[in-house]
Amino acid sequence: MKTYLQRRNSDDLFDAFNDFFKPMFYDEHLDSMKTDIRETDKEYLLDIELPGFKKEEIKVSLEDGYLTVSAERKEEKSQEGVRFLRKECSVSCQRSYYVGEDVEEASVKGRYENGVLELTLPKLPPKKPVAKTIAIE
Secondary structure: OOEEEOOOOOOOHHHHHHHHOOOOEEEHHHHOOOEEEEEOOOEEEEEEEOOOOOHHHEEEEEEOOEEEEEEEEEEEEOOOOOOOOOEEEEEEEEEEEEOOOOEOHHHOEEEEEOOEEEEEEEEOOOOOOOOOOOOOO
16 A cells, blocks of 8 residues: 655645644545435435546445445556566555435435436335324323
8 A cells, every 4th residue: 555745735834734634645536436426305316536446346235224235446466578477456445325214225226327426315204293192100
């Protein structure tokens, strides 16, 4: 795993102050899986950036209110007549989102196109409170 000194994107004084509390080193893959999350009355909509992955390399699971998206790509090449004998590359990333228990698991839909995974998570209808009668002794 490669680590580099943290990038400073701005000369703003407040950005420098906030960056002081971040770790000195960071992994370059932390910036992957940028996500836009929208919520409507009926569903959650997630747009997750996964550039360079194929649809078959992406896995999505929903368990105990957590939506987990993971992607893994492995490449192995062997060539003769080139300086390297074997070249291996492995890229993986994973991220979890808490969506709560009010998501209808059977109706979750996903679509992957142009490096963006679009997920639609329908919500369960809100439960109506049930009035209970209590017997007095």
